[in-house]
Amino acid sequence: MTIQEIQNEIVDEFSMFDDWMQRYEYMIELGKSLPIIEEQYKTETNIIKGCQSKVWVHAELQNEKLVFTADSDAIITKGIIAILVRAFSNQSPKDIIDADTKFIDEIGLKEHLSPTRANGLVSMIKQLKLYAVAYQTQLN
Amino acid sequence: MMDIQKIRSDFPILNRKVNDHPLVYFDNAATSQTPQVVIDCIVDYYTHYNANIHRGVHTLSQEATDKYEQAREKIRAHFNAKLTREIIFTSGTTHGINLVAHGFSNLLKKGDELIVSALEHHSNIVPWQMACEATGAVLKVIPMNDQGVLDMKAYEELLSNRTKLVFCNHVSNALGIINPIQYIIEKAHQVGAAVLIDGAQATPHIKPNVQELDVDFYVASGHKMCGPTGVGMLYGKEEWLTKLPPYQGGGEMIAEVSFEKTTYADLPHKFEAGTPNVCGGIAFGAAIDYMNGIGFDAIHDYEDELLAYGTAELSKIPGLKIYGETDHKAAVISFNLQGIHPYDVGSIVDKLGIAVRTGHHCAQPIMDYFKIPGTVRASFAFYNTKEEIDALVSAVKLAQKMLS
Numbered sequence: 001m002t003i004q005e006i007q008n009e010i011v012d013e014f015s016m017f018d019d020w021m022q023r024y025e026y027m028i029e030l031g032k033s034l035p036i037i038e039e040q041y042k043t044e045t046n047i048i049k050g051c052q053s054k055v056w057v058h059a060e061l062q063n064e065k066l067v068f069t070a071d072s073d074a075i076i077t078k079g080i081i082a083i084l085v086r087a088f089s090n091q092s093p094k095d096i097i098d099a100d101t102k103f104i105d106e107i108g109l110k111e112h113l114s115p116t117r118a119n120g121l122v123s124m125i126k127q128l129k130l131y132a133v134a135y136q137t138q139l140n
Numbered sequence: 141m142m143d144i145q146k147i148r149s150d151f152p153i154l155n156r157k158v159n160d161h162p163l164v165y166f167d168n169a170a171t172s173q174t175p176q177v178v179i180d181c182i183v184d185y186y187t188h189y190n191a192n193i194h195r196g197v198h199t200l201s202q203e204a205t206d207k208y209e210q211a212r213e214k215i216r217a218h219f220n221a222k223l224t225r226e227i228i229f230t231s232g233t234t235h236g237i238n239l240v241a242h243g244f245s246n247l248l249k250k251g252d253e254l255i256v257s258a259l260e261h262h263s264n265i266v267p268w269q270m271a272c273e274a275t276g277a278v279l280k281v282i283p284m285n286d287q288g289v290l291d292m293k294a295y296e297e298l299l300s301n302r303t304k305l306v307f308c309n310h311v312s313n314a315l316g317i318i319n320p321i322q323y324i325i326e327k328a329h330q331v332g333a334a335v336l337i338d339g340a341q342a343t344p345h346i347k348p349n350v351q352e353l354d355v356d357f358y359v360a361s362g363h364k365m366c367g368p369t370g371v372g373m374l375y376g377k378e379e380w381l382t383k384l385p386p387y388q389g390g391g392e393m394i395a396e397v398s399f400e401k402t403t404y405a406d407l408p409h410k411f412e413a414g415t416p417n418v419c420g421g422i423a424f425g426a427a428i429d430y431m432n433g434i435g436f437d438a439i440h441d442y443e444d445e446l447l448a449y450g451t452a453e454l455s456k457i458p459g460l461k462i463y464g465e466t467d468h469k470a471a472v473i474s475f476n477l478q479g480i481h482p483y484d485v486g487s488i489v490d491k492l493g494i495a496v497r498t499g500h501h502c503a504q505p506i507m508d509y510f511k512i513p514g515t516v517r518a519s520f521a522f523y524n525t526k527e528e529i530d531a532l533v534s535a536v537k538l539a540q541k542m543l544s
Binding site: 075 | 483484491543
């Protein structure tokens with residue numbers, strides 16, 4: 001599936017929910033399916049700055065697609081990153097670079113896009129895109 | 141007896157809704173809310189007599205100057221300083237501490253010792269680290285224990301004739317602990333060291349008497365005690381403020397300027413360069429009047445009730461741990477749910493309109509001591525209620541259910 005198709009799928013799933021509690025419960029559920037980063041990659045270089053909770057992201061090129069694994073010590077953060085990884089993992093670096101993140105707003109998690117220090121969603125998206133740029137350069 | 145509903149009606153913001161729920165504002169340690177009289181004072185200033193102060197000959201400037209200096213006198217009276225010129229207007233506590241630390245950077249020598257407490261906010265650690273780097277002075281730390289209480293025995297052992305300054309907060313913003321500052325000041329003076337007390341967190345709850353404390357420097361922020369942001373005060377004993385060199389150079393703090401030589405103004409203006417936050421200073425005075433109108437005894441008694449009730453109710457939640465376990469506390473409850481990150485709890489209770497703070501509260505050393513990433517902090521003011529505490533308890537239980 002393309003990034004846009006996955007994002008549309010996620011938006012559809014979240015549209016089933018009426019209130020914030022259901023959205024958060026679902027997000028917490030999604031967090032449980034996050035492909036977990038291996039312990040050896042939980043290093044200082046892989047920590048995303050700008051999060052109140054600890055977030056690690058690791059990227060690897062497999063068959064010219066970028067595969068992300070991650071983890072966080074906060075459950076809601078884990079849920080957010082699980083959504084991002086689902087949308088962006090296993091895609092070409094170029095597609096990741098070109099993708100937008102409007103879908104975060106559409107699933108009702110807009111408050112996590114605010115550039116406060118507490119939530120690192122903006123930092124996470126930036127980091128995933130930076131990995132894509134780095135690996136795209138490597139491929140060229 | 142305080143009429144809590146009347147008091148709440150003084151604060152228009154308490155009527156607002158957050159995420160379709162009535163706002164429950166429990167982040168007073170970060171900043172307090174502003175009563176209508178202070179809002180009116182700000183509007184009045186910009187409507188009727190906004191002008192630059194101290195040097196103008198015209199009427200508007202005179203009016204603004206009078207009101208600003210009246211506010212300084214209100215602050216002097218509130219803190220019971222001896223002289224008005226011992227009250228320096230600042231932009232806040234952090235500015236005040238940096239001003240003193242900068243001054244000491246010019247006085248300290250290699251090998252001099254400074255003592256800081258383990259409970260400090262970063263604003264009362266970092267400027268001193270910078271001063272030590274610049275001068276070769278050494279920073280020593282009064283340790284804390286598991287209850288969040290400072291070890292006074294260890295403190296006494298740290299004191300020596302090399303100690304030049306001791307600094308400590310009056311109330312810990314992260315844990316709410318009220319520190320034994322009278323004792324700390326006495327012991328420091330016995331070895332000839334000066335003491336700076338960070339009163340940012342204390343002044344919403346306590347009315348400090350700087351002469352009685354015999355403290356050398358005391359700092360506070362307007363926005364923590366019902367005043368606006370961007371203004372604070374530094375109290376310093378005249379002999380100390382005279383000794384310290386100016387911090388910022390510019391207009392107002394000078395006597396005469398030429399390219400050959402410039403001489404500096406007397407106190408307090410020596411430390412007040414540039415156009416100040418005139419409106420903020422005047423509104424700070426109005427906030428002090430407002431709080432004294434209610435009375436700090438009444439505020440203290442009521443907040444003690446809230447603290448006791450909040451502590452008892454939250455303690456009933458299984459798996460909840462409160463940090464800062466002592467009777468001598470201001471109305472702050474810092475806690476965690478076992479196995480759950482504080483960020484998660486804060487995010488969920490926010491959905492129910494409840495404002496708490498999560499994280500390290502600019503006190504990373506405390507968090508490192510407890511080996512935690514941060515805490516959830518609920519901090520109360522005299523306009524909060526027991527019903528609001530009940531709402532917090534329900535919200536925390538819900539968060540626990542959702543996050544387990």
